[in-house]
Amino acid sequence: MLTQIIHALSGTVQGDVVIAGWVRSRRDAKDFAFVEVNDGSCLRSIQVIVDREVPGWEEIAHVTTGASVRVEGEIVASPAAGQKWEIRAKRAEIVGSADATYPLQKKGHTMEFLRSIAHLRPRSNLFGAVFRTRSRVAFAVHEFFQKKNFVYVQTPIITSSDCEGAGEMFRVTTQGEGDGKTPKAEFFGKPAYLTVSGQLEAETFACALSKVYTFGPTFRAENSNTTRHAAEFWMIEPEMAFCDLPGDMDLAEEFVKAMVRHVLDHCQEDLEFFGKFVDKELVSRLTLVVERPFQRLSYAEATRILLASGKTFEFPVSDGLPLQSEHERYLTEEHFKAPVTVYDYPRKAKPFYMRANDDGDTVAALDLLVPRIGEIIGGSQREERLDVLQANLKAHGLRDEDYWWYLDLRRFGTVPHAGFGLGFERLLMFLTGVTNIRDVVPFARTPGNAEF
Amino acid sequence: MLTQIIHALSGTVQGDVVIAGWVRSRRDAKDFAFVEVNDGSCLRSIQVIVDREVPGWEEIAHVTTGASVRVEGEIVASPAAGQKWEIRAKRAEIVGSADATYPLQKKGHTMEFLRSIAHLRPRSNLFGAVFRTRSRVAFAVHEFFQKKNFVYVQTPIITSSDCEGAGEMFRVTTQGEGDGKTPKAEFFGKPAYLTVSGQLEAETFACALSKVYTFGPTFRAENSNTTRHAAEFWMIEPEMAFCDLPGDMDLAEEFVKAMVRHVLDHCQEDLEFFGKFVDKELVSRLTLVVERPFQRLSYAEATRILLASGKTFEFPVSDGLPLQSEHERYLTEEHFKAPVTVYDYPRKAKPFYMRANDDGDTVAALDLLVPRIGEIIGGSQREERLDVLQANLKAHGLRDEDYWWYLDLRRFGTVPHAGFGLGFERLLMFLTGVTNIRDVVPFARTPGNAEF
Numbered sequence A, B: 001m002l003t004q005i006i007h008a009l010s011g012t013v014q015g016d017v018v019i020a021g022w023v024r025s026r027r028d029a030k031d032f033a034f035v036e037v038n039d040g041s042c043l044r045s046i047q048v049i050v051d052r053e054v055p056g057w058e059e060i061a062h063v064t065t066g067a068s069v070r071v072e073g074e075i076v077a078s079p080a081a082g083q084k085w086e087i088r089a090k091r092a093e094i095v096g097s098a099d100a101t102y103p104l105q106k107k108g109h110t111m112e113f114l115r116s117i118a119h120l121r122p123r124s125n126l127f128g129a130v131f132r133t134r135s136r137v138a139f140a141v142h143e144f145f146q147k148k149n150f151v152y153v154q155t156p157i158i159t160s161s162d163c164e165g166a167g168e169m170f171r172v173t174t175q176g177e178g179d180g181k182t183p184k185a186e187f188f189g190k191p192a193y194l195t196v197s198g199q200l201e202a203e204t205f206a207c208a209l210s211k212v213y214t215f216g217p218t219f220r221a222e223n224s225n226t227t228r229h230a231a232e233f234w235m236i237e238p239e240m241a242f243c244d245l246p247g248d249m250d251l252a253e254e255f256v257k258a259m260v261r262h263v264l265d266h267c268q269e270d271l272e273f274f275g276k277f278v279d280k281e282l283v284s285r286l287t288l289v290v291e292r293p294f295q296r297l298s299y300a301e302a303t304r305i306l307l308a309s310g311k312t313f314e315f316p317v318s319d320g321l322p323l324q325s326e327h328e329r330y331l332t333e334e335h336f337k338a339p340v341t342v343y344d345y346p347r348k349a350k351p352f353y354m355r356a357n358d359d360g361d362t363v364a365a366l367d368l369l370v371p372r373i374g375e376i377i378g379g380s381q382r383e384e385r386l387d388v389l390q391a392n393l394k395a396h397g398l399r400d401e402d403y404w405w406y407l408d409l410r411r412f413g414t415v416p417h418a419g420f421g422l423g424f425e426r427l428l429m430f431l432t433g434v435t436n437i438r439d440v441v442p443f444a445r446t447p448g449n450a451e452f
Helices: A111-116 A125-147 A201-210 A245-266 A266-278 A281-290 A299-308 A326-335 A385-396 A400-411 A424-432 B111-116 B126-146 B200-210 B243-268 B267-275 B282-291 B299-308 B325-335 B386-395 B401-411 B423-433
Strands: A016-027 A032-038 A046-051 A068-077 A085-096 A170-174 A192-194 A211-219 A232-241 A295-298 A342-346 A362-370 A373-382 A416-422 B016-028 B032-038 B044-051 B068-079 B086-094 B170-174 B192-193 B213-217 B232-241 B295-298 B340-346 B362-370 B374-382 B417-423
Touching: A016 A085, A046 A068, A046 A326, A046 B016, A068 A266, A068 A326, A085 B213, A111 A201, A111 B243, A125 A211, A125 A424, A125 B126, A125 B200, A192 B032, A192 B170, A192 B362, A201 A211, A201 A232, A201 A373, A201 A400, A201 A416, A201 B213, A211 B213, A232 A245, A232 A424, A245 A266, A245 A281, A245 A362, A245 A373, A245 A416, A245 A424, A266 A424, A266 B282, A266 B362, A299 A326, A299 A342, A326 A342, A326 A362, A373 A424, A385 A400, A400 B299, A416 A424, B016 B044, B016 B086, B032 B068, B044 B068, B086 B111, B126 B267, B126 B423, B192 B374, B200 B213, B200 B232, B200 B401, B200 B417, B213 B299, B232 B423, B243 B267, B243 B362, B243 B417, B243 B423, B267 B282, B295 B299, B299 B325, B299 B340, B325 B340, B325 B374, B386 B401, B417 B423
Parallel strands: A046 A085, A295 A342, B044 B086, B295 B340
Antiparallel strands: A016 A032, A016 A068, A032 A046, A068 A085, A170 A192, A170 B170, A211 A232, A232 A416, A342 A362, A362 A373, A373 A416, B016 B032, B016 B068, B032 B044, B068 B086, B170 B192, B213 B232, B232 B417, B340 B362, B362 B374, B374 B417
């Protein structure tokens, strides 16, 4: 039975253990070899001391970075600085060797290079930490909603609906015959696409089970090569029946705080690593989000603050124009020095499903802004009035018959309801300080890239 | 602040509450109306008593099935049989009405009809119970692996690799111009598909973080209209480094027992409903899985038992042929009356990645069989020897260059490793007794169907 290195290093395991992992480095003394072994269960490697009396010494004395090893030995207190425990080997063996062509030699690599070996980069300190954090935060997302009795709904990936009505969807076909270009007859009986959002389907479940959330992959066929866009990313979309915009803002703020607190409490070692090697401001920024109360202001107030700021922005500030990232960051980083929720956005340029406010000009939308990232959550109360929704569809050039089931929710027992969406990768970038979306995704899909 | 009906019915909430939900039925007495209200938080509805003095009486006296209502009132002990608590309304209002065209009137509907209103069917008892159970089991999956320190890996949906080498993948393109049929230049630089399995990518993470699991959607462009096949379904795929076939069987058996126990312990009310209206044998079958020890036997032994059974099977039993569903069910339902793990399958007809046994004829594969369903889990130890794997690829007509990264895992610190896959919908069918996969998926995707 193997002991995970996280447990071997915890001080809770005593006596003889068997560990296995990959060699990070070897140092030789006269009658010893010191081997650093990592199994990915935590950031730290464990030091194994192999002396020349130990069976396997011959092999281990020549082991190289990247090889896999199995070690039987005793956990002992370490005299070395920076580590409490080490293993004195009683038997050691190389399970799989790695020669000098192993791409992850112990030296600095560019992020571009590491992306090209996405199958090996989780063996590095940085990506081990990123993907352990990704896993823990994913679980924290489920815990957060399950504790509140939200029902997890796995909304469809293949769809014939377009939530945003914005195009930019990938097309799904069966493979063409012969040339690979001619689609066969439609497998689904009509054109099918990859979903851009599970929101509309989540609404149908919220109008039955009251509180639901989605957590699944979504897609955009957008040909943009930026550090913030990927063709495939995971979204979290809660949806609540009998909920208005203030209730929606409450949940969004509570959710962001809970995720930050989770990382501060449960990912300390990895977080410390990010703070040291990725972003020195990370921990103070995260602490600010937990400690400072969120500010709430309307879009109109936000515009007034921006106009009065005296700052020169690249994009103009004007009532009715969308807030740009630079505006959002000014509000959260400079003006309020706190997370900010902006609500009641101009109606134009917002999707058809957002609830119209009584002023006729704005919709009950919210954006939650955090330092460095800007918008991390976007949400709204949904239009629950059948006639208003139908007018919206028309104004957006969409057809009632394509949304018959969505309209049915307003025909039969309609309720005020609200929800929001948040890109999981953007949340991870905020929580880790990593600045390129490609580096928080196991295997990123971007224009020109679907390798692995 | 709304009180969920599950809490209102629990006996833990006292005094005045506000509840909201959808009307299941209304009965009238002389000076009262009895209204059954359900909010999907649990199977049961709560009975609301509205007397003619109550503000809103006028409306509520005419409320119909499917309407949404909001009720302020006091929780009181109920004199009626079958319910402990009810609400005496102090104020009631209809939030959204539902006229006589509401498709979910209180009467029996065919499953086919309910599939055609998949946006409304979660408002029924059966589908509310199915989707609450789906949510809880999904969370139990995460809990099971997270407690054991497995790292959740969200493997890619869009891929250029074919795990099974079996074709039947959906093609992903950007939308053609004009006629919608001509693909533009490949968005990803080469042909891209929807994944059939995250296994190969999970292996890369297991060879870094030791213990990982996936839980995400997978796809098959298989034109088969059966009760067990869908074009889109969710898979769970754990993968463990330094693990052999017996270790893999241990995990598979522990996992199945844990899921069954979770449902028995945490979904009692919904399970009771399934036992009453879906499958009378359900609870006894689930109890058997928890209580009876799993049987383990090789494929060769399984074949001997089947040949000696004296049973007439539709498909022939012969050493070297695959086990059919009828054979699997005979073993688990009749011969052992217990869950059964069959291992060491004939090498031919198994995928390239399964580890060859020393006998040259079999591979270190496992299938876990349960009553009624047959195979619920399939897994294997993976071929970790570079030369054997390369020979396998060749024998399967696959090219080394398409699997360069997968082969790298065997070049650099290769380790014995093993894992398995399980279709989440098949697990749900086993746990709920529901016999058609379309009825455990929020919005099923099958040939001819991508509605909603």
